[in-house]
Amino acid sequence: MSEGELRAVTFRNVTHDYDGARALDDVSFEVGDGEFVTLLGPSGCGKTTLLRITSGFLDPTAGDVLLHGKSVVGVPPFRRNTSMVFQDYALFPHRTVAQNVAFGLRMRGMAPDEIRRRVDRMLDMLGLAGLGERRIGHISGGQAQRVALGRSMIVEPAVLLLDEPLGALDLKLRKQMQVELKRIQRQVGMTFLYVTHDQEEALAMSDRIAVMNKGRLMQYGTPHEIYRRPSSRFVADFIGEANLIPCRVAERRSDALVLKGPGASSFTAAPSGADPASGADAILVIRPENLALAEPPVPQANTIGAVVQELTFLGPSVRMTALAEGNIVLAVVIGPGGRLPAIGDRIDLKWKAEDAIVVGPG
């Protein structure tokens, strides 16, 4: 197997303009075979545009899209080996559940017996057995979601494109379908390119996440990397909760980055190789669960003084907000058994140097 075949989809410098308005700007990344990749970003960042370019409903203004190593730019949707689960499902209202699922196989000219066999198997796998003869108007939202999934999966596409497929479901069903979708994807080993603007959903389901903003790819990596090593302020802020402390880079040492924080505080962080230059503005990012109360004697480095503002009981943990020097609001998660200060107390918060992330100010 050559290297190209290992990648289900390759985006190369994909750019798209709608009548002069840029929707995608130089997006490049690869989706491996059998991978579950999520496009994550705020509304209007170009997720749907990228999916439509992959399925062939749009051609990129510039750049290239490859399926299993072959460029598909200019190939119409009906000749591409991709399949899309639409946000509104787009199930054919004049056909039954089984006829909807069978549609793609029928278009491929498969024998009716074989189609029936495969449709039955698909309905079985999706827990839709017995619903085959139902009309589309007579099934629930969750069932419609699975019919749409089955209708697309049955054609065994090189990549299955899903545009916020759970967006229309209520929270409980949504959580349930997240688990089920992931299970199905793992079971059949199909490549999924999944769109959501729900970061929790992305973290829970994906092998890799492509974080997008304003048409640009901000970061591409595993949920772990994206969460632990965000490469920009946007990613740090968008994924999970983050405390952002504005700093200035004082010194770049080979073993550590030394930063000047608000007031006279000074911090160290592990160098990442892509750190801002000495003297430049930077943002120190610390996750709430990585902040802890410092007991006296308070260490010099990597602490910040603050006043407790609010305490919220969350069950297993307590969430605290505190106001630090320079009017910075910090969120802290105090785990079970941790000492609880009172509102108005002056406290010191500490963190480990390796838990601190330095990103540019932009």
Added chain:
Amino acid sequence: MLLRRRHGTASRDKHKVSPIAPVLLFQTVFFVAPIGILFVYSFWRMQDFRLITEFSFHNYREMANNPLLIKAFFLSLRVALVVTVVCAVLAFPIAYFISKKAGRWKVACLVAVIIPFWTSFVLRAYAWKLLLGERGVINTGLVSTGIIEAPLSYLLYSPFATAIGLIYGFLPFMVMPIYTSLEKVKDSWIDAAADLGASPARATWEVTLPLCIPGLVVGCVFTFIFALGEYVIPAMLGGGKDLLMAQAIVLEFELSQNWPGGAAISVVLLAIVFAVVAAVLRWVKMEEVL
């Protein structure tokens, strides 16, 4: 509390009935009553220019034995059928274009479809005469460019001319309901079909067309019925050699002064119309497809 709720229900029921009442009254006065009179007339007969008000099937027997009327009857059916089919075939792409491709020109296109209604049928028939006549625009053009030697005589004053006039006149009746149906066909359904491997033609056949059946049916029924009963266009463009039903009715009433005879033809025409509507309503459950 209970009383008030009862009162509320009662007044709501009253509101439900009241809008239908004027419609019913209107239909009774202007439709049912004249048809009833026509129906009664069709069983009377004329003798020595006097109306004999005795019940008989005389007029219907006469009709069945009149080869000219039989011919007119079948010609009318044929013309109406051809007009309906041609209108449907022409209207679908027009409606499809307006609904799915016209973009911001949509309203302009719709207006263009409706504009002919702003001028009278008679005026439009004259326009066709100018186009189709022996010295009309088309014949002159064809002769002067040498495509044909002599003017085509069948262009005007023939069932062909009648059909063209009818198709032109009734096309909007076909376009509008199909357009309405197409507006309910979501783009994402067509996209989904393409995504699953259907070529544009196949997607139209599998998804768009079946979902347009309500509009097609409504359009076909209207066009067929109007074409079957139309008088002005056949009278002006048809030339009078080959009579259609509506012309035959007018002849009976006006020329022959045979009101019972004309009434009988009208009743037959009406029966056909009702049969068509009944058959269609039976065939497609409108409330399900609409």
